[in-house]
Amino acid sequence: EAQVTQNPRYLITVTGKKLTVTCSQNMNHEYMSWYRQDPGLGLRQIYYSMNVEVTDKGDVPEGYKVSRKEKRNFPLILESPSPNQTSLYFCASSLTWQSNEKLFFGSGTQLSVL
Amino acid sequence: GDSVTQMEGPVTLSEEAFLTINCTYTATGYPSLFWYVQYPGEGLQLLLKATKADDKGSNKGFEATYRKETTSFHLEKGSVQVSDSAVYFCALRRDTGRRALTFGSGTRLQVQP
Numbered sequence: 001e002a003q004v005t006q007n008p009r010y011l012i013t014v015t016g017k018k019l020t021v022t023c024s025q026n027m028n029h030e031y032m033s034w035y036r037q038d039p040g041l042g043l044r045q046i047y048y049s050m051n052v053e054v055t056d057k058g059d060v061p062e063g064y065k066v067s068r069k070e071k072r073n074f075p076l077i078l079e080s081p082s083p084n085q086t087s088l089y090f091c092a093s094s095l096t097w098q099s100n101e102k103l104f105f106g107s108g109t110q111l112s113v114l
Numbered sequence: 115g116d117s118v119t120q121m122e123g124p125v126t127l128s129e130e131a132f133l134t135i136n137c138t139y140t141a142t143g144y145p146s147l148f149w150y151v152q153y154p155g156e157g158l159q160l161l162l163k164a165t166k167a168d169d170k171g172s173n174k175g176f177e178a179t180y181r182k183e184t185t186s187f188h189l190e191k192g193s194v195q196v197s198d199s200a201v202y203f204c205a206l207r208r209d210t211g212r213r214a215l216t217f218g219s220g221t222r223l224q225v226q227p
Contacts, residue, residue: 042217090157105157
């Protein structure tokens with residue numbers, strides 16, 4: 001089954017404790033992206049990757065890191081989480097950068113930073 | 115910068131009622147416009163799109179027409195079902211630069227039997 005898999009589904013952590021949210025897709029997609037969803041703000045792009053070893057900042061990259069060492073994986077790293085990073089996070093992928101409106105989304109990761 | 119404004123929800127309707135969810139946008143040039151739907155506990159799915167003025171996107175009984183003169187892309191459905199209960203997001207994408215999607219804040223639709 002074609003899918004984007006994120007883990008964990010829920011995460012509660014404390015300020016400053018490094019964490020990683022994993023994302024994997026099995027569709028051989030070139031384009032991957034991370035979004036955060038906050039009430040009243042919709043989805044905002046954090047980082048994106050057009051292909052392996054090619055990543056770039058989205059609209060709200062501060063406090064986040066990503067890597068794209070393999071085509072299927074695109075982890076999101078919070079080196080020193082803060083309470084304002086409490087949010088619902090989505091990983092998404094599409095076949096190519098040019099077709100990035102046909103995004104396949106993961107089920108989301110609800111992060112709480114205390 | 116680019117922005118998308120949607121009507122606030124929740125929108126509560128009875129089954130078989132007519133649905134309109136308003137969406138207006140601000141962007142330079144000629145963006146592509148989209149509606150996405152998010153069912154409970156899931157990620158967003160592309161519902162329909164329109165890439166130029168006067169285009170009508172349609173899918174699953176939903177329609178939206180790209181109106182450049184009013185910078186709008188309102189979502190409509192003639193007869194909603196309980197299974198349409200979800201959050202609907204309007205979005206735009208400029209087809210230059212990094213081609214990022216800009217999302218509205220979402221409108222929750224609740225359909226009652």
